Amino acid sequence: MAQMNMLEAIRDAMRVELKRDSNVLIFGEDVGKVGGVFRVTEGLQEEFGEERVFDTPLAESAIGGLAVGMGVQGLRPIAEIQFVGFIYEALDQMFIQAARMRYRSGGRYNSPIVFRTPFGGGVKAAELHTDSLEGLAVQTPGIKVVIPSNPYDAKGLMISAIRDNDPVFFMEHLNLYRAFKADVPEGEYTVEIGKANVVREGSDVTIIAYGMMVHTAVKAAAELEKQGIKAEIIDLRSLVPLDIDTIVASIQKTNRAIVVQEAQKTSGVAAEVIAQINEKAILHLEAPVLRVAGPDTVYPFAQIEDQWLPTPARIVAAAQKVINF
Amino acid sequence: MSKLPYEVQTEPVTPLSVLSLDGDVINPDLMPDLTDEQLKEIMYRMVFTRTWDERAVNLGRQGRLGFYAPVSGQEASMVGSEYALNKDDFICPGYRDMPQLVWHGLPLYQAFLYSRGHQHGGQIPEDVHVLMPQIIIGAQILHATGVAMAFKKKGEKRVAITYTGDGGSSEGDFYEGLNFAGVFKLPVIYAVQNNGYAITTPFEKQTAALSIAHKAVAAGIKGVQVDGMDVLAVIKAVRDAAELGRNGEGATLIEMLTYRFRPHSMADDATKYRTKDEEAEWALKDPLIRFGKFLEKKGLWTVEDTNRVKEEAKAAVNENIKKAEAVEKMTVAGLIDTMFETTPQHLEEQKADFQ
Numbered sequence: 001m002a003q004m005n006m007l008e009a010i011r012d013a014m015r016v017e018l019k020r021d022s023n024v025l026i027f028g029e030d031v032g033k034v035g036g037v038f039r040v041t042e043g044l045q046e047e048f049g050e051e052r053v054f055d056t057p058l059a060e061s062a063i064g065g066l067a068v069g070m071g072v073q074g075l076r077p078i079a080e081i082q083f084v085g086f087i088y089e090a091l092d093q094m095f096i097q098a099a100r101m102r103y104r105s106g107g108r109y110n111s112p113i114v115f116r117t118p119f120g121g122g123v124k125a126a127e128l129h130t131d132s133l134e135g136l137a138v139q140t141p142g143i144k145v146v147i148p149s150n151p152y153d154a155k156g157l158m159i160s161a162i163r164d165n166d167p168v169f170f171m172e173h174l175n176l177y178r179a180f181k182a183d184v185p186e187g188e189y190t191v192e193i194g195k196a197n198v199v200r201e202g203s204d205v206t207i208i209a210y211g212m213m214v215h216t217a218v219k220a221a222a223e224l225e226k227q228g229i230k231a232e233i234i235d236l237r238s239l240v241p242l243d244i245d246t247i248v249a250s251i252q253k254t255n256r257a258i259v260v261q262e263a264q265k266t267s268g269v270a271a272e273v274i275a276q277i278n279e280k281a282i283l284h285l286e287a288p289v290l291r292v293a294g295p296d297t298v299y300p301f302a303q304i305e306d307q308w309l310p311t312p313a314r315i316v317a318a319a320q321k322v323i324n325f
Numbered sequence: 326m327s328k329l330p331y332e333v334q335t336e337p338v339t340p341l342s343v344l345s346l347d348g349d350v351i352n353p354d355l356m357p358d359l360t361d362e363q364l365k366e367i368m369y370r371m372v373f374t375r376t377w378d379e380r381a382v383n384l385g386r387q388g389r390l391g392f393y394a395p396v397s398g399q400e401a402s403m404v405g406s407e408y409a410l411n412k413d414d415f416i417c418p419g420y421r422d423m424p425q426l427v428w429h430g431l432p433l434y435q436a437f438l439y440s441r442g443h444q445h446g447g448q449i450p451e452d453v454h455v456l457m458p459q460i461i462i463g464a465q466i467l468h469a470t471g472v473a474m475a476f477k478k479k480g481e482k483r484v485a486i487t488y489t490g491d492g493g494s495s496e497g498d499f500y501e502g503l504n505f506a507g508v509f510k511l512p513v514i515y516a517v518q519n520n521g522y523a524i525t526t527p528f529e530k531q532t533a534a535l536s537i538a539h540k541a542v543a544a545g546i547k548g549v550q551v552d553g554m555d556v557l558a559v560i561k562a563v564r565d566a567a568e569l570g571r572n573g574e575g576a577t578l579i580e581m582l583t584y585r586f587r588p589h590s591m592a593d594d595a596t597k598y599r600t601k602d603e604e605a606e607w608a609l610k611d612p613l614i615r616f617g618k619f620l621e622k623k624g625l626w627t628v629e630d631t632n633r634v635k636e637e638a639k640a641a642v643n644e645n646i647k648k649a650e651a652v653e654k655m656t657v658a659g660l661i662d663t664m665f666e667t668t669p670q671h672l673e674e675q676k677a678d679f680q
Contacts, residue, residue, distance in 0.1 A: 025478075051478060057508055062467050062501035069417070069471020069485070072456065075478070092498075097464050103663045104457050106448035110666065142664050165666045194669060241669035 004184040007040050007177040009151035010116075013158035014041065014078060016188050018048050021076065024162060026053045028063055028080030028116075037082060038118060038177055060086045064093025064115070068101065071111040076162060084119035084171070085128025091136075098167040099142030111167045114158070120173035120212050121262060121309050124302040130174065131299045132211075132263035137169045138239050138272065144168045144193055145239040149214040151182045153237055156191030164193065173211045194241035198250065202230035205319050206250040206257040208273055210236040213260040213310060220315035227316075229323060239269055247273065248281045255286040256322040260310055265293035287325030290318045335542060337535045340550045340582050343557035346609060348618025357409075357561045365625055367408055367556055369634055371400040371613050374424045376638035377433075378587075381440075385591045389646060390440040394421040395587035398554075401612035402518045402581040404428060405559030410486060410567060415476075416455040417469035417487040419462070421518075421585075425488065426455045433641060437649035444655050444663065463489060463496030466515065470502045473513035473570070484570035486514040486563070492523025494537045503544035503578060512570030514563060515546075515578045518553060524589045525598040541578040553581030554610040557619075584610070 004012060017024045026041055032055040035042025045053040056063055060081055067077040081087050087094065098111035121130040137145045146161055146168055148154035154172070161168035199214060200221055209217045214235045221231040232250050236242065251257050257277060259270035270291040277289055292310045300308045345351045359367070378397045384390040396403060399421070407416070407425040416425055423436050430453035439446025439458065447457040459465035469487030476483045493499060494517050506513050517537050521528050534540060541548025547569065551558045559581060566577035584607040588595040595604075620626035657679035661672050 057501075057504055059501040059504065061498055062470065062505050065464065065467020065498065065502070066471040066474060066505065069468040069473070070475045071471075072468065073415075073472055073475030073479075075475050092461055092464055093467065096461060097468070102665070103444070103660070104447050106444045107663050108448050108451075109456070144665075241671060244671070 001183045001185055003181040004151045004155075005178050005181050006148065006151045006154045006172070007038060009155040009184045010158050010172060011040055011042065011044065012184065013155040013162070015044060015047070017159060017162040018044065018052060020188065023074060023076045024052070024078065025070070025075055026078045026080070027056050027066070029058055029082045030055060031080050036080060038174075040116075040172070040177075041080070060089035061093055064090035065097065067113045067115070068093055068097045068111055071098070071101070071113050072109050076112045078114045078116060078162065081115060081117040083129040084117045084131055084133055087115075087117055087133060094167070094169065095137070095140040095143060099140055102166065103142060110165050112165045113167045114161045114170050115167065116170045116172065118172045118174050118177070120175055121299060121305050122175040122212065124305070125174065127301065130305070132261070132294070134169075134171055134239055135263055135268040138269060142166070144241070145171070146193055146237065147171045147173070147211040147239065148237060149173070149176065149211055149235050151184050153191050153197070153235075155184055156189050157193060157237065159188060160190045160193050163190070168193070171211070175212050179215075191237070193238045194243055195237065196243035196246040197235045197237055198232060198246065199235045200231065200233040202232035202254065204230045204254055204256065205322060206232045206234060206247070206254045207260060207315065207319070208234045208236065208247060208257060209260040210239065210269070211262065213262055216310055216312055217260055217315055220312040220319065223312055223316050224319055229319060231319060242273070242276070244276045244280060247277065251277060251281045252284050255284055257285075257289045258292060258315065258318045258322060259289065260292045260315055262294055262309055264296045265291055266296050268293065287322040290322055292318045335535065335539060338538055338550045340552045341558050341562065342552040342555045343561065344555050344615055344619050346615055348615055348622055350619070355558065355561045357557055357564055359560070361623070361625055364620060364623075367404065367560075368616060368620055368626055368630075370404045370408070370428055371556065371616065372631055372634040373638040373641075374400050374404055375613060376635045377642055380639060380642040382587065382591065384646060389650070390437060391442050392590065393440050394590050395585060396421060396424055398584045398586035398607065398611070399518055399520060400424070401556035401559050401616070402516070402553040402583045405556040406486065406516055406563045406581070409560045409563035411483070413454055413483050414567065415469070415472045415483065415485045417465040417472065417485060418456065418458050419465060419488045419490065419493065420458045420460055421490075422458060422488045426458070429453060429455050431455060432645070434645040434648040437646050438652060441649060443649075443652060444660070445652055462493045463498035465489070466493070466496075466498050466502035469513050469515075470505050470511060473506065473511035473576070474509060476512055477509070482571045484512040484514060484567045486516055488516045488518060490517065490523060491519040491521065491528050491531050491537060492526065493517065494540060495531050500540070500544070503541065503546060503576070506576035507545035510573065510575040512573075513576045514566045514570065515576065516563070517578065517580045518583050519580055520583045520585045522589070522598065524593065527598070536580060538578060538580040544578075546576040546578060548578040548580070550580040550582065553583035554612045554615065556612055556616050
């Protein structure tokens with residue numbers, strides 16, 4: 001067992017798979033020599049050579065299209081889009097070409113591709129580096145969406161993503177890359193895509209979150225504990241497929257829930273989670289399910305991002321609201 | 326003070342031809358090496374394709390085909406470019422490029438199924454090396470680039486070819502693809518069938534470049550413009566490009582000057598943006614007439630041969646449209662099962678709404 005931060009855990013997953021399967025390749029902007037702007041792929045080109053880990057010209061659509069063409073020929077590309085805002089340049093290749101390959105060919109071809117991108121707020125980054133664009137992806141049929149919240153999950157989910165025969169949009173929260181270290185097993189293990197994780201047990205209210213917001217929820221839960229409220233926290237880990245069964249099981253116990261997301265409030269993942277709770281667990285609810293989310297504005301410049309992002313205090317307030325309903 | 330010398334300006338190009346309009350060899354140096362049997366086969370395929378196209382237009386009017394992009398006029402660039410490939414070379418087509426897919430091995434009834442909006446149309450047989458027709462203009466250019474990179478990485482002596490039109494050459498994906506191919510020296514052929522119009526928009530509103538072939542210069546790959554109504558010139562250009570690719574000498578952009586005799590699609594009216602004079606001018610360059618004359622002078626082809634092939638093609642179209650119509654309809658449940666390798670729970674549950 002080694003101690004790794006999330007960035008090292010993701011790198012370790014890619015190293016394991018590069019070693020195991022010669023069809024696995026990594027490419028993108030600046031991923032080779034220096035290992036990417038965040039050093040997630042650091043050392044991999046040195047270890048596996050330029051044929052396996054390489055820099056491309058600066059063109060995101062081509063990075064996506066290259067991955068699609070290679071996938072058709074049986075390779076398993078890990079394509080890095082340097083910052084989340086740059087996926088807009090690659091949306092056709094990611095969300096149409098890769099996501100529809102299996103359907104368009106009636107199963108003859110597929111896109112065994114991992115599209116990696118850093119995202120998420122709180123690090124005072126430049127404009128369009130920090131948006132939470134997972135909502136675009138979950139509206140797109142044919143692509144899985146994975147967001148880890150800790151090193152152990154990140155490695156296990158990344159190995160699953162690389163081995164998946166369908167495209168996976170793997171979003172890595174910037175604020176979690178170096179936030180903390182945790183035990184990560186050596187070698188290979190997988191965390192199943194589509195299974196949520198109960199990270200804290202409780203009986204009074206369920207807090208559903210993913211990515212950085214899991215940690216914000218943990219802080220809120222500690223505060224609620226002081227008030228005698230026992231919060232259960234579910235880390236979704238994957239948004240497509242969404243593990244509604246774990247959510248429903250928790251609500252059967254707590255009868256109350258809130259959903260926390262960093263993304264803008266309207267029509268996002270939280271809205272979908274609430275819709276599915278309505279479909280499957282409405283008779284277990286004692287109160288409406290509330291959202292804690294960013295406002296429906298563009299993601300702000302760095303000066304006010306700390307106010308813009310959901311805080312433990314806002315989660316606590318929402319929890320009190322559903323409990324006192 | 327003198328003005329800056331703009332050194333990167335290049336000279337206009339002249340399209341390469343092998344045959345004159347009368348079917349005489351005017352450029353023997355460029356004559357591809359082909360046996361009499363091969364020459365006859367090429368003519369067979371062009372006549373077959375023309376007849377299929379005529380029949381398809383009628384089938385569209387009868388409602389027996391759906392979206393269909395006519396090909397008449399472009400037989401030399403389509404049939405010739407495919408003929409120059411090996412069977413294991415890979416084709417990434419645009420939406421009009423069904424003839425290349427069929428001559429590369431896609432069963433004709435599947436081409437009809439694609440047009441009829443049936444998923445089986447895209448279920449390419451295992452031994453046929455093509456992608457389905459691409460609707461997003463230019464997206465396939467990047468797929469061919471990726472396929473070529475896979476060939477190179479695996480050390481396979483195969484090339485990828487992709488097709489787009491004059492309109493497609495304005496897309497960002499076009500420039501990105503060419504640029505990647507230049508940097509990585511990939512075995513890929515970018516075939517641009519410049520038929521003068523992107524639906525209704527004429528070529529002069531598409532680019533101020535001297536030609537589309539010139540765009541190869543910026544990407545550092547080879548570029549050539551050929552007479553796309555001359556099947557022998559097309560074959561020569563594609564064969565040479567494929568050889569370069571196989572020998573590790575990188576990518577080629579081939580601009581093929583051609584013309585679609587019919588409208589863009591069955592919903593289009595070409596009389597609104599093209600003149601009768603222009604159409605008449607291009608009709609004189611008809612690839613079937615020109616190549617037919619060449620073969621007739623060599624004693625390899627007669628009007629009877631053309632008539633025989635037309636009958637064969639009509640029979641094949643009839644047989645294949647019937648076969649396509651007999652294929653069981655798609656179901657929503659079946660569609661759901663092609664979203665992912667293993668259908669996730671939420672999609673399994675959604676099937677219930679469609680039973």
